[in-house]
Amino acid sequence: MKKLFAILLALSMLLSMSVFASASSEIAGTYDVTIWAPDAAVDLTKSQVEAFNSSNEMGIVINATVEPVSEADAASNMILDVSAGADLYFFAQDQLSRLIQANALTKLGQGAAAFVKDNNSAGSVLAAQAGEDYYAYPLTADNGYFMYYDKSVVPEEDVDSLEAIIADCEAAGKNFSFELENAWYNAGFFFGTGCHSDWITDDAGNFIAIDDDFNSDAGLIAAKGIYKLVSSPIYVNSGNADFASGSAVVVTGTWNYATILEQLGDNFGVADLPSFEVDGAEYHIGSYSGCKLLGVKPQEDAVKGAALNQLAQFLTNKDCQIQRTVEFGWGPANKEAVQDEAVASNPALTALAEQSNYAIPQPNIHGSWWDIAKVITTDVKATDGSDDALKAALQKYEDSIAAVFEMTDEVRNAFTLIGTVGGTNWDTDLPMTAEGDIWTSNEAYEMEAGTEFKCRQGKAWDTAYPADNFVVETAGTYYVQLDAASGEVSLVPAA
């Protein structure tokens, strides 16, 4: 018996030593890696990998196969079968949560997370983040849209007014291409009137609620703006470079820059989106601004995982991002690269920068929202433009998103604590427990004077106490207590 025990001990020591040895060994070596990049970027990516091989000092040699797979396909392909997916892939930020859910992205280590945070613009850092962790490397920060126009149809003085542009197009019998039957685009009208649509996730990245006010007075104004365009005969639901087939205005992004420049020649015009007028007030159409990210597939081999992260950092560094701007006009996410001359001299990127004053960074969005929100345009188009009909369309939208979360009664009725409590900033619901009508926070939180919070029911704002934010007067560690019957909120010092 003793002998057996000794053998077992020796074996386990041997095993742990070998694990330790492999972990501490150099990450030098040759790795076969598959990379998915959009068709246009395949050749450049290959040469950048070559550059990495010759310049890195860790002795990593990457034997890369670069396949042309568009950003949109990359996400759905990875989700279909992670094991057959690429080790490194380009994707658009709105896919981040789907990819995390499918376990198709590896969490970044501390060094990599610091690399992302230190080098990239705030919006793009946010895009790579879920909860406290980082999951991808920002590649570009140009995933937004603005307006290309034909100068021979739309005179330069008209480009700030949606009404004037529509009139110009109608007069010339030319189309206005704006892919409004796509939530990514039609949401711009709502952001322009001050609406918001934010998704709330828990720590594991699961969506738990939506904070959305598209169905409001401001939303009605946006719907009127959409109606102005879609009710015109010259409206085309398209985001393609349509100038050769009858359009005088196309709302699209940097990826169509070269094609449109070729189509329009001397008549090439580019600007931020116009404003529309409702009841005498002007509203500048907003937009989403987003990033493209580079993701790393979770690896079973730690050494290869580390090598891949090194490669990903190289591919998203300043120089590689500037190369992409020069080659395809992609706007960089890197803070230093943005200052580069190649970026500043690109008219499309300039227009994008102007539009960015009205753009909101694209948050993590529940996959089904795109299908629900795009219907707003279809519905608005089918109305007669009256307030009631437009309101009905927005009401339907609200009902639809409400149905996405079939919350249990338990969650719907529960109160949670939200505010600047416990290191959160109005973005996380902290749990509370009930005893009869008295709800108490599960933990005591350290609060400074001036800390604000509310208690809300069902993670929504329909029922929330107190009416104005509760403001802490004296610093200390407190439990928060709510009497749901009276709506009274009080602090209970922790013993």
Add this chain to the structure above:
Amino acid sequence: MKHYSDLEFLRLSKGQRFVYKLTAFFCGIPRAIGRLFIKIWSLIKGAFLAIGREIGDVCSTFKNGDWKTKTSFLVMGFGSFARGQILRGVLFLLFEVVFIGYMFIAGGHWLSLLPSLGKEGPSSEYNAVLDTYVTAYHDNSFKILLYGVLTIFFIIAFIYTWRVNVKQNKISEQILKSGKKLKGSKDDLRSMVDENFHATLLALPMTGIMVFTVMPIVFMVLVAFTNYDGAHNGFSNNLFTWVGLDNFNTLLSWSGGNGGGQSYSATFGEILTWTLIWAFLATFTNYFLGMGVAMMINKKGIRLKKMWRTILVMTVAIPQFISLLYVGKMFARNGLINLSLMDLGWIKQPLPFWEDPTWARISVIAINIWVGIPYLMLITTGILMNIPADLYESARIDGANAWQQYRKITLPYMLFITGPYLLTSFTGNMNNFNVIYLLTGGAPTNPAASGAAGSVGYTDLLITWLFKITTGAESQYYLASVVGIMVFVVVAFISLVVYNVLPSIKNEEDYQ
């Protein structure tokens, strides 16, 4: 309804006869359904009785058999060996060894996991030295379900083979008792190309069908009872597990939303209605127009028959993804057709071929005619030429004009011969993925029906909807599976009703 005898029927006017036939058809449907249920019931009963008989037979074989037969119950093929049928014995024994080996090595493992579909999902661990996360994968629900099903298939196959082995012994004993000789291996081999030639011919195709058609269908039917979707993909994120009838409840319940303010059942009903309308129109427009074109080309005195035919047939030859994608783009709002018409000044605004629900539906049917006519033209040409010419001759002598000839001779003849074809083409059109997917992708969006399960369009058929559910944001495989089962139920129902009413299928031998 009142039943007429033949004589009474003949006394009716034409209109009355038509009404009579029509009511007879529809009144026949409930009875056909009733018959169907009785048939299914008797099938089930028959199956149980047959199993009972088999068990009885096995017992009596054991009781009455000699020691060779009795050993064969444990060691398959022993009786064949002992009686000199080496080839059969080797095959039986081999099968048993493979089966037992498989069950020990893998089959038992998969079967034991089948009830839970796996226990441990993947895990991720931080490696501090390399500052990176490492993933370890464990159970795979998908494989457990797949290999579990395969193992059950294998067990059934084994039981069947074992039964054959027992029966063989009984038969051999009887043959030997009657003083005849048993067949040797050589005879067995020879029979494979003679009296058992059909088995030889069917072996390969049927294996393929079992593995690549039957097994996947069984698998997907089982998926309808799990929560397999994008969030539970069974391997790389969460395992999936059995959920009973929940998914059927979701699809069939009248309350509860899919996110579009409409219940799944309402959405399903809407798509089903359009699918049936589409299948009906697509089948019959093609049928009659194709026949018309064929008759025009075949008309006496029309020259260059071959050329006309060739021109039309080109659409059959060119892959659909080229022709349909191209034609779809031609009819787009800023496509060639609209632009040319506007240039000509015929229209001021582009025609909403793909934007307006009604336009879009008419457009897909019209383009489907473009796709389908050539095929129908080919089929009907052959049949038209087979109609005996003297029928027309005598009709002409009786003074029938062209329309009457068509009504009285051509059409009945065609309908009789092509009845089964019409049915298969109807069900084929219900599942016509290509035309809808490549032309519209389901567009325009139907706001009321779109929601959490993905967007649904006015031209979506059940089959394209199913595709969208599978590939949509949520990848709800379980829901797709339920929809697939529903499609099967609908198609099977229609086919059975029509089969029971159609005359020309009932008696296959008559037709030959």
Add this chain to the structure above:
Amino acid sequence: MNEKRHMGLKTLNRVSNTSIYILLVIISVIWLLPFIFIVLQSFRVESTYQVGYVIPKQWGWQNYINLWNSDFKRWYLNTFIIALAAAVLITIIQLCMSYTLSRFRFKLRGPLMRFMLILGMFPGMLTMIILYRVLSDLGLTQANAVPGLILVSVASSGMGYYVSKGFFDTIPKSLDEAARVDGATRFQVLYKIILPLAKPIVIYTILTAFMGPWGDFVFARYVAFGTSSGYNVAVGMYSWLTNDQIARMYTTFCAGGVIVAVPVTILFLCLQKYYVEGVTGGAVKG
């Protein structure tokens, strides 16, 4: 009187014939135009995106040169291999199946045919995901998609026996019986008597099996995703019409369409006669 009526008929005939000619010409134009358009667009070199006119302003071979420089060669070869293998194997399988079910009367024949009828009522789309997983377990996806696609299409092809069974049903059974009386085995009957008579249906089956893979799109995309070297033409070319590529690749798509369609069409037109015989002999009977 009689004479006059005859004349009337003749004029009537001439009028109706003329209107038929007019109709046929219109139909032909409608049927041919899209193909003529594709051919014309494939020679347009002044721009690569969709435009509102048909006749190119500048003609050239640039789009075909682009094709040659892209992965299209590989896709074409893949598709050709799949088509060739499918043509041979599917024909063998389907002929085995249909000949057996047409000629032999055995105990399981009826249940078997009913079983396959029922199987055919399940939407095939449903099984895509599992077939993908099975192939992926066998290592026949992505770069190895070609053998994978061949395997799947051949393995389930037995289900499509209807047309050729219908054709075999039309060959008189007395031929078999006569030969059997003369002492021929079943195999000899098939080989020496039936096959020569079944030439149209054999060619029909080869032709349809060969043409299928050129349009296989949904499943092929599922199996080969993310690996250009495993694509077939349909999958590869479809990606050229996606939003981020259509402006650059539209005319190249047209050129690819021509290259795919021309050989298939020529082959089809050459064998048209057999195709028609096969269809009329078999399809109707079902």
